[in-house]
Amino acid sequence: MTAILLHNVAKSYRSYDHPWETLWEVFTKTRCHREWTALHPLSLEIAHGEVVGIVGTNGAGKSTLLKLIAGTLTPSAGDIRVNGHVAALLELGAGFHPDMTGRENVYLGASVMGLSSERVDRLYDGIVEFAGLGEFMDQPVKTYSSGMYMRLAFAVATAADPDVLILDEALSVGDGAFARKSFERIIGYKDAGKTILFCSHSLYQVEAICSRVLWLDHGRLVMDGEPARVVSAYAEFLGGGGEGCGTPDQPAPAAVAGSGVGRLTKVEVEADGVEGRKLTVRSGQTDLTVAVGFASDPALPPPSVGLTITGSNGWAVTSASTSNDGLTISRRPDGSGEVELSFPRFPLLKGAYWVNVFLLCEQGIHLYDRIEHAAELEVVQDGLEQGVVSLPRRWSVNGAPASAVSPTVPTVAAR
Amino acid sequence: MSGVAPIQRFSRFGAMTWAGLLGPFRVLARERQLLGLLVRRDIIGRTRGTVLGWVWMLAQPALQVVAFWFLLDFVLRLRVPGKVAFIDYFLTAMLPWLFISDTLNRCLSVLTEFSSLYKRTVFPLKVLPLLPGLSGCLVYTPIYAATMGLLAGPGAAVQAVLLMTGLLVLLMPACYLLAVLGCFVKDLRQAFPFTLNMLLYLTPILYLPEMLPQEFRELLVVNPLADVMAVFESWIHGLPVTAGNFIRPLLLWLLSLGPAWVLFHRGEPHIREAV
Incomplete structure (x- = not known):
């Protein structure tokens, strides 16, 4: 069953020299504007239960597409049909009145979403509990921190059990425990067969969560399909900036400690027993x-x-990753633990490499903490082998197995 | 062929007027909960942080009235002929005027004032032009009813409530028109206070119509507010009123219903981008 149907939907933004020209144009149908196309005609059908990720560089049209589907923008051409109740979280604090209290904003936001006050009465305690803002609900939201703002907005948007959830770069909001909680709610929606649309620069999350990925570039749909295929193509398109193979991609300082639910306490990289940040x-x-x-x-x-x-x-x-390799980490009662990962006879070829470490949820999707550039590896080699990795291999000469001659390539059967 | 176009035009205008008549009431009915929240917050927000709180809601118009009364009755020693005392005449027109000027003035900036609510969300924008009128009505009607009750008896208090409700309905097309114009024609916000002042001086609120020089009296015929005030004075104090005093504002209201509603409706998709 179709949840979202777009037929030749396009969006052009108009700019006027003076605001009154907008009205003049509306009245007289005389063109007074310049326009640029944010989204070229696009037809799309999204079925109920699909989790669709939208990737693309800045200005690709991701947010425009989400806003059109959410209904905050009117398409310049084409039709959009959305079946079911939609909840959208497009911007921090959007839809809140800064002078209103948290409580009033809950009722306001829910009312805009079409919920009756009786329904909000029933949902209210759950919203407050989820947002974890019990003691702040009677304060104006303009006194909230950005994290509190986002928590309340997320709690309100998702409380009404929408059929279609639209998220713009807000897959897990806030920090620490709330990030995990919001993430779990999104995964819960996915498991419940709800339709989810989100755009993200984190290709790792897109690939991990989505059942389908759209790649937009300069307002055009470049690719639409399976996450692995689209993400891989997009990462290749990004070239040197690609991050398609498992890195949460936000730039980070050398060590960022997450708060609340998990943090890395130690990362030590050793080469043949020698520990350091720069290793040969x-x-x-x-x-x-x-x-x-x-x-x-x-x-x-x-x-x-x-x-x-x-x-x-x-x-x-x-x-x-331990999750990908099917390993469940055992911990001490206080929640701490250690793991060690070894790469015997390091197979990468000459060059400079960085080691980055991540602490994630048990499913390996939600990021708790990371340390990027934990160590720099300068790999040297004896032979002239080219490329980045020396693959295990086996030669045969005239039908008979031959011994390896290179010291760097052991005679190991390819697995 | 030549006869068809005017008929079509007329029927299109009729449809527009019908839409403009029903539209605001539909919005009121459909979004009553949202409007209730916004009006409540609007009223609370006006006096938040003050020591006297809600008392200012009553004190503000009262002080304005006192200031004019002081000027006209004590300084200028204005006296009017007839059975109605000047202060009664003045209060009967001044309080509705304060409501009108407050509502129209706020309508000009209401879309900018509440832009945080709709810029990035799905929000029924047609709610906002109704907000200044509704909150103004809630503030001024009790004051007006109480004042008229004191001046002319309990019956006048009931009449005052009905008159203010009627005035709110009468202002609706102007609210939609000013809201959309204020969003796109910023100069209007600069010029509007002057326009309101001129309207106040050209409307028989601070004086009786008979006190105007003969050459200016014809201006009253083209000023719908003069008609509205004549109707108010007639209902509360039984002063003479003509059929024209009813017909002119009603006609203007009817003629503006459609264009105001349609202009707002057509401008609506551009409002988010404009703010």
Whole structure:
């Protein structure tokens, strides 16, 4: 069954030299504006239960598309049909009156969404509890921090159990425990078969959550399909800036400690027992070990640990995570724990690489904490082998197996 | 062929007027809960942070009335002929005038004032032009009813409520028109206080119509507010009123219903981008 249907939907933004020219144009039908196209004609059908991610560079038309579907923008051409109740979270604090209290804004927001006051009465306690703002609900929202604003907005938008949820860069809002809670609610909607649309720069989250991905560029649909295929193509398009292989992609300082539900307490990278932030690694010979310590909320399921190794151009060369490898981490009663990941005879070839470590939820989707550039690896090699990785391989000569001659390539059967 | 176009035009204007007549009431009915919240907040917000709080809601118009009374009765020693005392005549017209000027003035900026509510959300924009009138009506009607009750008896208090309600309905097309014009024609906000002042001076509120020089009296015929005030004075104090005093404002109201509603409706898709 169709949840959202777009038929040749286009959006052009108009600009006028003077605001009154808008009215003059409306009255006289005389063109007074210049316009630029944010979204070229687009036809799209999204079925109920689909989780659709929208990727694209800035100015690609992602937010415009979401606003058109949410109904905050009117299309310049085409038809949009949305079946079911829509909730949209498009901007921090959008739809709130700064002078109104949190309580009044709950009723205001819910009223705009078409909920009766009786229904809001029933939902109110749940909204307040979810937002965790009990003692602040009678204060004007202009006194709230941006995090509190977002928590309330998210709680209101999602409280009414919408059929279609639209999120613009707000997949998990706030920080710490609330980020996890909001993320779980979104996943809950996904599991309940609701339709979700969101745009994100985090290709990792897009690939992990979505059942379908749209790639927009300069207002045109470039690709529409399976997440792995679209994300991979988009990452390739991004070139050096790609982050399609498992990195939450926000730039971060060298060490960012998350709060509330999980944080990394230790990341030590060793090359043949030598620990450091800048290590020289001999390709095919050095054993690389990454020791990770973490602290987490014992009430939550054990977290997962992920690692990426990126090249100097930003490309993720490889990644590994406990969730992907099916490993459940055992923790101490206080929620702390350590894991160690080894790369025997480090197979990457010469070049500079970075080690990045992530602490994620048990599903490996929601990010608690990360340390990017935990260590820099300078890989040297003896031979002239080209590329980034030395793959395990087997030669045969005249039908008979041949011994390896290169010291960097052991005679290992390809798995 | 030549006869068809005017008929079509007339029927289109009729449809516009019908839409403009029903539209605001439909919005009122459909969005009553949202309007209730906004009006309540609007009224609270006006006096928040003050020591006297809601008392200012009564004190503000009262002080304005006192200031004019002081000028006209004590300084200028204005006396009017007839059975109605000047202060009674003055209060009967001045309080509705304060309501009118407050409502129209706020309508000009209401779309900008509440832009945070609708800029990035789905919001029924047609609610907003009704807000200044509704909150103004809620503030001024009790004061007006109480004042008229004191001056002319309990019957006048009931009449005052009916008159203010009628005035609110009469102002609706002007509210929609000014809201959309204020959003796109910013100069209007600068010029409007002067326009309101001129309207006040050209409307027999601070004086009786008979006190105007003969050459200016014809201006009263083209000033619908003069007719409205004549109707108010007639209902409360039994002063003479003509059929023209009813017909002119009603005609203007009818003629403006459609264009105001349609202009707002057509401008609506551009409002978010304009603010």
